[in-house]
Amino acid sequence: MSIDLKLIDELKKRADVSYEDAKEALEKNNGDLVEALIYLEKQNKVKTEPENGFISSVKKIIKKGNRIKFIIKKEESTILSIPLTAGIVITVFAPYVTVIGIILAIFTGHKIRFQSAKGEDMKVNETVDKVTNIVDKVKTNLTSE
Numbered sequence: 001m002s003i004d005l006k007l008i009d010e011l012k013k014r015a016d017v018s019y020e021d022a023k024e025a026l027e028k029n030n031g032d033l034v035e036a037l038i039y040l041e042k043q044n045k046v047k048t049e050p051e052n053g054f055i056s057s058v059k060k061i062i063k064k065g066n067r068i069k070f071i072i073k074k075e076e077s078t079i080l081s082i083p084l085t086a087g088i089v090i091t092v093f094a095p096y097v098t099v100i101g102i103i104l105a106i107f108t109g110h111k112i113r114f115q116s117a118k119g120e121d122m123k124v125n126e127t128v129d130k131v132t133n134i135v136d137k138v139k140t141n142l143t144s145e
Contacts, residue, residue, distance in 0.1 A: 003031055015040050016047035067117040074110050084114065106135050 003026045011022040015037055022036070029035035040046045065085035072080040091098040105112060111132070114122045 003027060007031060007033060011036055011040075015045065017045050021045055068122070069113075069115045071113040071115055072105050072110050073113065074108075079105075079110065106132055107139065 003023055007026060008019060008022045011017070011026060011033060012019060015022065017040060021040065025036035025039045026033070029039055037046065062085055065088065066083045068084040070082055070084050070087040071078060102112065112128050114124050116122055
């Protein structure tokens with residue numbers, strides 16, 4: 001049986017298989033596209049369509065951001081604990097309020113932490129601690145003059 005090239009191209013595109021696999025599947029199934037797809041699925045040759053690269057990346061970033069907590073503490077009391085993704089959304093919609101809030105938190109002796117889902121401190125906390133220490137030194141210099 002002669003198989004039309006358009007049919008082979010269609011099967012190749014739908015199943016993401018080689019021309020050889022598409023031709024073989026169509027020949028074994030008398031040119032029936034649906035039966036050829038089923039045949040390729042049974043042989044585990046059909047490759048699933050990957051998600052759109054950009055959307056998939058955004059989903060991964062959001063999931064990762066939801067596992068990381070942004071925490072503001074005063075001594076042992078937790079003042080704020082939200083997913084990092086929520087913090088980013090708030091920053092996008094109210095950047096001035098967020099920046100002023102963080103500056104005030106640092107100047108009033110609050111600790112800002114980022115914590116993983118497992119409760120572990122993250123590397124970024126080292127940078128936050130350095131900034132907090134610099135602010136504390138500036139605060140001390142301003143109050144001692």
